[in-house]
Amino acid sequence: xxxxxxxxxxxxxxxxxxxxxxxxxxxxxxxxxxxxxxxxxxxxxxxxxxxxxxxxxxxxxxxxxxxxxxxxxxxxxxxxxxxxxxxxxxxxxxxxxxxxxxxxxxx
Amino acid sequence: xxxxxxxxxxxxxxxxxxxxxxxxxxxxxxxxxxxxxxxxxxxxxxxxxxxxxxxxxxxxxxxxxxxxxxxxxxxxxxxxxxxxxxxxxxxxxxxxxxxxxxxxxxxxxxxxxxxxxxxxxxxxxxxxxxxxxxxxxxxxxxxxxxxxxxxxxxxxxxxxxxxxxxxxxxxxxxxxxxxxxxxxxxxxxxxxxxxxxxxxxxxxxxxxxxxxxxxxxxxxxxxxxxxxxxxxxxxxxxxxxxxxxxxxxxxxxxxxxxxxxxxxxxxxxxxxxxxxxxxxxxxxxxxxxxxxxxxxxxxxxxxxxxxxxxxxxxxxxxxxxxxxxxxxxxxxxxxxxxxxxxxxxxxxxxxxxxxxxxxxxxx
Numbered sequence: 001x002x003x004x005x006x007x008x009x010x011x012x013x014x015x016x017x018x019x020x021x022x023x024x025x026x027x028x029x030x031x032x033x034x035x036x037x038x039x040x041x042x043x044x045x046x047x048x049x050x051x052x053x054x055x056x057x058x059x060x061x062x063x064x065x066x067x068x069x070x071x072x073x074x075x076x077x078x079x080x081x082x083x084x085x086x087x088x089x090x091x092x093x094x095x096x097x098x099x100x101x102x103x104x105x106x107x
Numbered sequence: 108x109x110x111x112x113x114x115x116x117x118x119x120x121x122x123x124x125x126x127x128x129x130x131x132x133x134x135x136x137x138x139x140x141x142x143x144x145x146x147x148x149x150x151x152x153x154x155x156x157x158x159x160x161x162x163x164x165x166x167x168x169x170x171x172x173x174x175x176x177x178x179x180x181x182x183x184x185x186x187x188x189x190x191x192x193x194x195x196x197x198x199x200x201x202x203x204x205x206x207x208x209x210x211x212x213x214x215x216x217x218x219x220x221x222x223x224x225x226x227x228x229x230x231x232x233x234x235x236x237x238x239x240x241x242x243x244x245x246x247x248x249x250x251x252x253x254x255x256x257x258x259x260x261x262x263x264x265x266x267x268x269x270x271x272x273x274x275x276x277x278x279x280x281x282x283x284x285x286x287x288x289x290x291x292x293x294x295x296x297x298x299x300x301x302x303x304x305x306x307x308x309x310x311x312x313x314x315x316x317x318x319x320x321x322x323x324x325x326x327x328x329x330x331x332x333x334x335x336x337x338x339x340x341x342x343x344x345x346x347x348x349x350x351x352x353x354x355x356x357x358x359x360x361x362x363x364x365x366x367x368x369x370x371x372x373x374x375x376x377x378x379x380x381x382x383x384x385x386x387x388x389x390x391x392x393x394x395x396x397x398x399x400x401x402x403x404x405x406x407x408x409x410x411x412x413x414x415x416x417x418x419x420x421x422x423x424x425x426x427x428x429x430x431x432x433x434x435x436x437x438x439x440x441x442x443x444x445x446x447x448x449x450x451x452x453x454x455x456x457x458x459x460x461x462x463x464x465x466x467x468x469x470x
Contacts, residue, residue: 005253007277012152015251040250048235059321061235065242068223
């Protein structure tokens, strides 16, 4: 699934107006909104695989969407295991697909 | 940090508890692991039922705003991005804030940490595109993103029906609602909205497999017998990019366990949960529980249970005014009202059993 999944007009909800920011995902420059959750920004950019599992290298995406399950973790500015569904996007963030559990010794 | 009453969780239960306790004059502090207070009310964009006391006619996010405003008026410290980790040997509560653990000394602790969504397991259930109904609801109603365009919803309880409708409001197509029971299990008012919209509903069916390469492309559904076993040969394939679980929730009991609160199990309320008395006191006299953590119901019941816990915890510390007792009765009656009627009969019976067990600790 990609593109056109941003809800522009909703019969009930007024989404907040946010500043546009640039970030990188696996080296590609992308646009998002400041303060929106990283997962939301990635989905709007057509990205739905956020990490691959350690043993079987299977793809994973969002699952619970509220920071409980940790299925959607990514690497942010070099730091692995960041829950993309509850971490706000900032200008210039460098986000990467996480392969496995993240490097030992890195917080 | 020191406080009379520490409330863990800033959803409807926790906010209700904090507002009542602070109104009685107790020193109250709320911690919540999220960046925003209000719990899951912010994704509930439908209008609530009930009485005026229950914010009838208002939408979930409006209720959250009203509750948060009230805690601000009462100057209740609300520590966000702060997670209660558990109980220390000293009896203090350990909370994680800015990457550091610190101790909170509290005379009473009110746990209001909510519930987590259930899932089913079938081949492909871990694939991107399979997720909880709550996730899809959060992304659509709070973040403004549709997680999919063609959606199969598993479960026709209120969550399944309401979230299906809300995803349609956001522009998605609900390809099917799949229900293992022989009929739709949610309220008639929600059922009718879905049926009027022409959504295909498959009762006595379940999802047997999610197929796709790297992302859901189709759902395989199968008919089930009266024991909910799949009937071979009944496979049907439905094109879909998303499969959602609306198959119930279960209470988050980890913290209550660490506080040595005795547990019981009630299937109709989500499974294992901490026992409490009619004032929401657990077997540990220092600890109260309220909301979905002690039986999955809905936001209004959570709010009332929180109010009750807050009032009683405050009174037990001497923070009582002339109307406290009356107010406790009033909230108990209001809870009773929420648990009346045919839809609530099972929940009511469960709660009565829990409260009978809870009373034994204070006989």
